Amino acid sequence: MPEEPLRYSREDLNEFEQIIREKLTNAKREVAFIKETLSRRNDSGTDNTASSAKVLEDGADTAEKESLNQLASRQLKFIQQLENALIRIKNGSYGVCIASGKLIPKERLRAVPHTQHSIEAKLQRRD
Numbered sequence: 001m002p003e004e005p006l007r008y009s010r011e012d013l014n015e016f017e018q019i020i021r022e023k024l025t026n027a028k029r030e031v032a033f034i035k036e037t038l039s040r041r042n043d044s045g046t047d048n049t050a051s052s053a054k055v056l057e058d059g060a061d062t063a064e065k066e067s068l069n070q071l072a073s074r075q076l077k078f079i080q081q082l083e084n085a086l087i088r089i090k091n092g093s094y095g096v097c098i099a100s101g102k103l104i105p106k107e108r109l110r111a112v113p114h115t116q117h118s119i120e121a122k123l124q125r126r127d
Contacts, residue, residue, distance in 0.1 A: 008095045008103065017089050020113045024082045027075050034072040041065060081114040088116075097121050 008016070041061065088094035095104050099121035108119060117125070 006096070006103070007092060008106075012106065013089050013094060016094065016109055016113055017086065019110060020082050020085050020089075023113065024079060024086075027079045027082065031072055031075045031079070034068050034075070038065060038068055038072075078114070085114040099124070 041064070085094060095109055096102070097104050097118040098116045100118060102118065104115060104118045108115060115122075
């Protein structure tokens with residue numbers, strides 16, 4: 001029975017790096033859009049009409065801002081995870097499950113390129 005490889009080939013790593021860089025570009029673009037949207041919202045709130053409709057509008061606006069801030073925060077965390085994955089590619093530890101030491105299947109890495117756990121290890125962590 002052939003021995004299971006301990007690392008991915010340079011060709012495989014290049015494929016994963018391309019996937020990660022594409023996701024990184026998209027995530028950074030989304031954060032920039034969110035920041036621009038928040039900035040426009042802050043600029044538009046300068047009129048001082050004291051009506052109940054204005055109070056409701058302010059409440060909805062605040063809720064939307066909070067939602068956008070949460071989305072931006074998640075995207076920034078995702079960006080950090082992707083950047084960490086690029087570091088792992090460079091230092092040779094990419095694609096190796098930190099729980100089992102085995103290679104994470106390519107299909108999982110293509111779907112979740114920043115993961116450090118195989119599905120089995122991830123499911124065991126939930127128990």
